[in-house]
Amino acid sequence: MKQTMISGTGRYLPTRLVTNDDLALWMDTSDEWIRQRTGIEQRYWVPEEGGVGASDLGFEASKIALDRAGWRPDDIDLIIFATLSPDFNFPGSGCLLQHKLGLETTPALDIRQQCSGFVYGIATADAFIRSGLYNRILFVGAEVHSTGLDISSRGRDVTVIFGDGAGALCLEGAEPDRTCGVMASVLHSQGEFSSSLMTEAPVSRQNPRLSEAMLREGRHYPTMDGRSVFKHAVRRLPLVAQEALDKAGLTLSDIDLFIPHQANLRINQAFQKAMDLPDEKIFNNIQRYGNTTAASIPIAFDEAIEKGLLKTGSTVMFLGLGAGLTWGAVIYRFAG
Numbered sequence: 001m002k003q004t005m006i007s008g009t010g011r012y013l014p015t016r017l018v019t020n021d022d023l024a025l026w027m028d029t030s031d032e033w034i035r036q037r038t039g040i041e042q043r044y045w046v047p048e049e050g051g052v053g054a055s056d057l058g059f060e061a062s063k064i065a066l067d068r069a070g071w072r073p074d075d076i077d078l079i080i081f082a083t084l085s086p087d088f089n090f091p092g093s094g095c096l097l098q099h100k101l102g103l104e105t106t107p108a109l110d111i112r113q114q115c116s117g118f119v120y121g122i123a124t125a126d127a128f129i130r131s132g133l134y135n136r137i138l139f140v141g142a143e144v145h146s147t148g149l150d151i152s153s154r155g156r157d158v159t160v161i162f163g164d165g166a167g168a169l170c171l172e173g174a175e176p177d178r179t180c181g182v183m184a185s186v187l188h189s190q191g192e193f194s195s196s197l198m199t200e201a202p203v204s205r206q207n208p209r210l211s212e213a214m215l216r217e218g219r220h221y222p223t224m225d226g227r228s229v230f231k232h233a234v235r236r237l238p239l240v241a242q243e244a245l246d247k248a249g250l251t252l253s254d255i256d257l258f259i260p261h262q263a264n265l266r267i268n269q270a271f272q273k274a275m276d277l278p279d280e281k282i283f284n285n286i287q288r289y290g291n292t293t294a295a296s297i298p299i300a301f302d303e304a305i306e307k308g309l310l311k312t313g314s315t316v317m318f319l320g321l322g323a324g325l326t327w328g329a330v331i332y333r334f335a336g
């Protein structure tokens, strides 16, 4: 069985900077509240007039990752696209990206695992590579949240959290080597808590799926039981981190850097405390980007590499929890 290696990364953020003070012009909130409760100082959103979808952001991040990997688009055997904000309800954004990359019949699949889109996506890519079915996989996590958020005070608890953006990774099968590559992945879900964080409409169990009444009630906007999600994250993340370490046969001190999903700085600080990690072992950038869901870990990973925090032989753990509920962790070691 081959080992899954990462050959290139890329990120792309849209250019419209939205500060907390900007949000306070539209809804009853404040810079102080947002910083205190979430750590977020600003985020980037696509242009207000529209015209930019998740596949467009994903395309920009992909071009950078492909370039760094030294791949041409037709080197790609499979595209895995993680998003909760696809360009259309269907077809998936992976197909749209495939066309934008100038490819003709390369397979593409979408993963709808929200904030766990990265860990689910990498675990899926790793399984395809190990099975021998595909050798070169482009993973993309991309979100356009801003066009689907309630920017009135009704939506303030959710809206202040989310940012738009994209991250991409080129994953490739290499000859087996037990000491590097994807070392372990662990995935979980718990549908019992599906209503804790969801966008309900359009809803297939209702006819029509979207009515004027539903629009008036704002049922097409995301809703969240923030406290419940927070509690689950703080409890689950240390457990899943340990589970991944056990699976890889590693200990905490073997991990050079933890890159958690960027949902809320306080969640990551609670994780850091629970695991007794020094500041230099955990990477956060939610302050600048907000929560970009499936894009948050690949954006952070790309930045961590750029800052020289990860190099030859480094071991990194990615982990996250989000809507579903879904959560998981992946351990990756760079070639030594």
Ligand SMILES: CC(C)(COP(=O)(O)OP(=O)(O)OC[C@H]1O[C@@H](n2cnc3c(N)ncnc32)[C@H](O)[C@@H]1OP(=O)(O)O)[C@@H](O)C(=O)NCCC(=O)NCCS
Binding pocket: 028, 029, 030, 033, 034, 037, 038, 115, 156, 157, 158, 160, 161, 197, 224, 225, 226, 227, 229, 230, 263, 264, 267, 291, 321, 322, 323
């Ligand atoms: C959403 C979250 C920041 C709210 O923080 P919190 O400390 O739990 O705050 P609460 O929900 O208890 O709300 C406290 C008060 O602030 C108010 N409030 C909510 N959003 C606000 C905002 N943007 N600005 C100002 N006040 C706000 C609430 O209405 C409430 O007011 P009340 O006390 O008068 O009823 C926090 O619960 C969280 O981050 N949860 C995890 C969410 C998450 O990770 N989501 C993504 C998962 S992938």
